[in-house]
Amino acid sequence: MAIEGPLRELGxxxxxxxLDLSRKTGRLRxxxxxxxxxxxxxFKDGRVISATVRxxxxxxxxxxxxxxxxxxxxxxxxxxxxxxxxETRRLGELLVEQGVVSQRELDRQVRRQVEAVVFExxxxxxxxxxxxxxxxxxxxxxxxxxxxxxxLLMEGARRIDEWTRMQPRIPHVGVIPSLAPVDPxxxxxxxxxxxxWEVLAAIDGESDLRSVAATLxxxxxxxxxxxxxxxxxxxxxxxxxxxxxxxxxxxAELATLLNDVxxxxxxxxADAALHLAASAxxxxxxxxxxxxxxxxxxxxxxxxxxxxxxxxxxxxxxxRNAVALMEAARLAARRGELGQAIAHWQRVVVVAAGSLxxxxxxxxxxxxxxxxxxxxxxxx
Numbered sequence: 001m002a003i004e005g006p007l008r009e010l011g012x013x014x015x016x017x018x019l020d021l022s023r024k025t026g027r028l029r030x031x032x033x034x035x036x037x038x039x040x041x042x043f044k045d046g047r048v049i050s051a052t053v054r055x056x057x058x059x060x061x062x063x064x065x066x067x068x069x070x071x072x073x074x075x076x077x078x079x080x081x082x083x084x085x086x087e088t089r090r091l092g093e094l095l096v097e098q099g100v101v102s103q104r105e106l107d108r109q110v111r112r113q114v115e116a117v118v119f120e121x122x123x124x125x126x127x128x129x130x131x132x133x134x135x136x137x138x139x140x141x142x143x144x145x146x147x148x149x150x151x152l153l154m155e156g157a158r159r160i161d162e163w164t165r166m167q168p169r170i171p172h173v174g175v176i177p178s179l180a181p182v183d184p185x186x187x188x189x190x191x192x193x194x195x196x197w198e199v200l201a202a203i204d205g206e207s208d209l210r211s212v213a214a215t216l217x218x219x220x221x222x223x224x225x226x227x228x229x230x231x232x233x234x235x236x237x238x239x240x241x242x243x244x245x246x247x248x249x250x251x252a253e254l255a256t257l258l259n260d261v262x263x264x265x266x267x268x269x270a271d272a273a274l275h276l277a278a279s280a281x282x283x284x285x286x287x288x289x290x291x292x293x294x295x296x297x298x299x300x301x302x303x304x305x306x307x308x309x310x311x312x313x314x315x316x317x318x319x320r321n322a323v324a325l326m327e328a329a330r331l332a333a334r335r336g337e338l339g340q341a342i343a344h345w346q347r348v349v350v351v352a353a354g355s356l357x358x359x360x361x362x363x364x365x366x367x368x369x370x371x372x373x374x375x376x377x378x379x380x
Contacts, residue, residue, distance in 0.1 A: 032127035
């Protein structure tokens with residue numbers, strides 16, 4: 001049985017707890033049309049064995065190379081073996097069997113990979129989740145190391161506490177670190193660990209913490225924690241990025257984009273419509289028509305619950321939009337919620353009086369009322 005819904009109703013933390021308590025095995029997908037991003041987490045008996053996010057995949061092989069635990073040639077040799085006919089072992093298993101990396105180090109890197117993705121997903125407040133029980137034998141999971149969900153949630157809580165402690169000096173990962181001026185009266189003396197030197201060397205006075213982390217292949221949290229220590233010792237300072245005034249979108253630009261979405265929807269080019277609609281929402285997040293068209297694109301792709309979420313937002317921005325109200329009525333009718341559907345149609349009759357939509361809503365009310373009476377008679 002699929003477990004799915006919008007994140008505004010059940011957050012990622014609660015979803016993980018549910019899958020842990022029910023010892024589920026399968027694939028959890030978390031999507032965000034607004035972020036144009038998607039994360040995938042694989043569970044085995046309630047434990048997490050793999051996690052990726054489209055915007056920053058954190059592949060295990062790349063992490064092992066970046067950390068210096070595996071060479072490019074070692075990784076290429078293991079991948080070549082993995083692709084041989086009849087080979088079913090995972091990448092991590094091959095690297096351990098070839099003596100390239102220990103099982104303990106592999107487990108540590110897998111945990112690091114999983115944590116980086118899961119903690120990013122935990123920051124998403126909007127979107128849609130869907131869990132399906134699937135056979136893991138056919139997946140592209142690189143290792144079979146399992147991380148307990150409880151440990152991930154506890155680490156997440158710990159990181160929230162640590163972020164709270166760091167916030168006075170590191171308010172967010174968008175700040176830009178730079179080397180602090182050297183006092184000529186005191187000779188600099190630094191005692192840093194190798195991974196701290198690595199972060200210090202990547203600081204150029206122009207890149208923000210998120211960019212530094214991406215360059216080094218490390219998590220935002222780990223880089224922020226190191227920079228916090230460097231700031232506390234006076235080695236590094238941070239500044240807010242220069243704010244660039246962002247003008248309201250040109251009406252003509254937004255109108256052109258919305259027309260392109262309508263054309264794509266009419267031609268049944270759902271993927272193109274989704275991309276264009278997401279761009280329109282990014283350009284004008286409080287435009288109700290952009291939200292409505294994003295909802296219609298999601299509906300065309302059979303992403304019903306995500307579409308309902310965007311439709312709800314559209315109506316919150318403009319509760320008198322007759323087209324959005326008709327769409328809401330259609331959804332309610334499909335679910336068998338005739339009372340809710342009639343309420344939406346009645347609203348359309350009021351806001352679109354004398355129009356074709358108003359007439360259609362009036363006819364729909366008549367049909368639904370007759371159907372409701374028949375159902376009541378049958379039940380009686």
